[in-house]
Amino acid sequence: LEGLPEGLPEGLPEGLPEGLPEGLPEGLPKGLPEGLPKGLLVDVVFGTVDNDERDAVEAIISALVNDRLIAVTDSTISLAH
Known part of the structure; x- marks a missing residue:
């Protein structure tokens, strides 16, 4: 194609914000x-900290013991009604 504009259009911000926006909570529960x-999709964060992983594993085991576990994915645990 001929006549394509070169570079970026005028008026765009020069830099993208770095880091996270201010005011976000520092820690996840x-x-x-x-x-x-029952039946709620529960988000579980699998962090690199042993305690976080232990909490997630305990939640899965608890659901298994109570026969309420439907599925486990990378980010959710699905419990039966």
Whole structure:
């Protein structure tokens, strides 16, 4: 194609923001909250910290023992109703 513009259009910001926006919480809650309704998709963060992984594994084992586990993916645990 002929006549394509070269470079970036005028008026675009020169730099992209670095890091995370201000005001985000620094830590994620560990473990699962008490009293979750059955059938809820529970997000579990698999971090590199042993305690986080232990919490996730304990949640999966608990669901297995209670025969409520449907599926486990990288980010969610699905519990039966």
